[in-house]
Amino acid sequence: MSFNKLTLKFLRYLLIGVLVVLAGFPVYWMAATALSLNSELYGTGQVVWPQPQNFPELMLELGQVPIGLWLFNTLLIAAGGTVLSLTLGSLAGYALSRFRFHGKGVVGFLLFMTQVVPEALILVPLYAMFITFGLLNSLTGLVLANVGFSLPVACFVLKGAMDAVPYEIEESAIIDNCPRFSVLTMIILPLIMPSIAAAAVVAFFAGWNEFLFASTFLMDRGNWPASVGLASFVGQYETPMSAVMGAALVFSLPAIVFFLLIQRKIVAGLTAGAVKG
Amino acid sequence: MSMRGSKLRNGTTRLVPYAFILPPMIYLMVFMFWPLARQMYMSLTNTRIINPNRGRFIGLGNYERLFEDPAFYLSLRATLVYAVLAVIFGVTLGVISALAIDRPFKGRTIVRAILLFGWAVPNVAASLIWLWMYNDRSGVFNRITEYLGIGRFGWLTSTDLALGAILAVTVWQVAPFVMLVVLAALQSVPHEVREAARIDGADGLNTFRAVTLPHIRPAVQLASLLVCVWSIRRFDIIYLLTGGGPVGTTSTLVVKIRQTAFEGHELGMASAYGAVGLVLALAIASVHYVVEQRRMKWMSR
Known part of the structure; x- marks a missing residue:
């Protein structure tokens, strides 16, 4: 495989990666926010990674919404x-x-x-x-x-x-x-x-x-x-x-x-x- | 069988199609076209929301007011700019996405699924997500810009940024649809033709121009039309994100209709806005109709 072809391939995967982030981020952020504590959201700063340990907390909060x-x-x-x-x-x-x-x-x-x-x-x-x-x-x-x-x-x-x-x-x-x-x-x-x-x-x-x-x-x-x-x-x-x-x-x-x-x-x-x- | 019997049968046979088509058409007459006609008439009256079934005929009074109102021109401009930019960015990004994932690669199914997220998420949920991301104090965009040291932005409250912020959400929603339409068209490009072009020494760009583009052009055209029509129709994300503000920079015609009717209580005036919207929608539809007819002719040659 020539150098040129390799660069093209790399650029293609880079492009796909960028598109995936652009398209997927809002949905990811919705899930990550749902699993965050409110003290983080408005104070110390939202944690970028999802925190499944907050799931029970989320369930409790959802119970207050009809x-x-x-x-x-x-x-x-x-x-x-x-x-x-x-x-x-x-x-x-x-x-x-x-x-x-x-x-x-x-x-x-x-x-x-x-x-x-x-x-x-x-x-x-x-x-x-x-x-x-x-x-x-x-x-x-x-x-x-x-x-x-x-x-x-x-x-x-x-x-x-x-x-x-x-x-x-x-x-x-x-x-x-x-x-x-x-x-x-x-x-x-x-x-x-x-x-x-x-x-x-x-x-x-x-x-x-x-x-x-x-x-x-x-x-x-x-x-x-x-x-x-x-x-x-x-x-x-x-x-x-x-x-x-x-x-x-x-x-x-x-x-x-x-x-x-x-x-x-x-x-x-x-x-x-x-x-x- | 007697002649009379067969004649009778012929008579009823001719009516059979109407037994099928009339119920749905009557439905549409009652819940779509009659309201549409009534809306056109209402625009000539001074109907108020307190008694929507009674309004005095005032001729072109609403239109006179409309054409003197700078807010109307602002709204018309916002609608056109929004629709045109949504088509340009949405279609470009959609075509790029389609070309990027056209050829098979590992994990293509999951990538394709993720790229469709924006299209699949309900509008109201999408509005809530983006509202949160645009949030002044705690939104992710302002956290990033603050981290980069360029400070916070009023994404939805600044007259320079609001339309762009709405457009970003719109493009996120429509580009996946364009991608799907173009992907379907790409599958109709014979692989051998592309291969042959490559063997003949055509580079990637030339192959695209000479072989791929003519194949996907009808699909791109159709997708552009649909995105344009949807942009004129779109209400929820604009209404929820900016409510037409700031200073009317995102108040498209449909937002204006709803606000004039249910916040300004002037149904006659709202209907006049609606009439302008109808003319706009019909203009786009007829452009599409002509293009489509021409293409059919071209294809049957």
Whole structure:
């Protein structure tokens, strides 16, 4: 190996090392802070290395934060949004994948539009609408608002998967006069389970992470999801930073695990909508 | 089967697609497009938050006020600068990361996972982490700068630094996504082609320009568009880190919408900000649409 090649190799590993530090440090720091004592954080200086011996202390502090209730609300919001957007998304995906009909182009364009419109744009009208229908301060209202944005993504992911299923598979069932709805639920959906799982993860964590709607529509502390609850720590100093970081870590871990598991599928889903819209 | 029966069946068959597409579309009409239309109308009224369902029509009054307000231009400028810089830095770093880990090496899986952290962490958690790192007294950045003897900085409170501080968080979040999109495209570059270019005497940079870049260009374009759109939409990290401050240097349009509506209580005015945001989003979407159409044509040639 020539000297030149060796330097190149070294530079490449150096670059990878720098990137790993840049990308990984904030998450490392979140964990390290959670495991620190508050006397260190605000006084003597934070210890750079993680201190697992402080874990019991962290558990005690976390007990004073209603993180359990917040996560429960988050779970309800995320799960409700997932069910609703998968149901509606598979209907739309099947229609776009299998039929030609008047207005198909318009439907495609409208679905694409939803990916461009900032959530903040419909914040005020939804607020007014929810007052009228008594949906303000309710998890139901929040789910209904969230699904407007996660439904199209689910639709794109599922349509892409359905496009890959050959028509011959459903043909005989259709000739036998099987209702199209049963064709969808009994034949197509079982064949695209991996994509359904991917769409479910995307929709679930869209609801899990959502903050703007939740912080505007939910006034009652008992209804707060973790995103709003955690955000309430900003600018208040009663809760120790180690507890804040511990709660943030608990909130982040499921998202990290699932995003890493199905990274490629998520990317395919997010980009498909923008390309084929 | 009688003719009547088959005719009837044909008639209902034509309706079948609508049985599938209508429920989701009606849903979107109610919870997305009707609110959007209503927002456009609201921008022509003097609706206040005390009674959001009743406002007097005032024509272009809100827009007249908007275009005379220096805060509006500040907000528009912040939005555009933020979006453009997020695209430039986020895409550059994402492409560099993708190229760095494209070829296999020991520990690639774990490196790839760590590089995706910023993308996977929920926005609110990311905001809390970075708020802590930017903390005036005890944050890690100020501890480092103090140790280096250059003193402390008000990362989020100085008009010179705040936008950059927000951008750092944004880049941390979007670069991994760009990396994933570009990595997928890199896998479509035939290895033999690169090999052939190298044998023909092309050095690394030339191979990149002649072989790799054309392959990943569509992916980079798409990623840039998405990062741009997301930057215009992004609310949580800006709102939580700076709240639009200091002196409005980070108050993008969406932050302004929320503040005008729920802190200033002027829903009509907030909707006018929203209308400008919609125009901006549509402009970017149509640029993308045209580019995408042209690419399709080019590819089918």
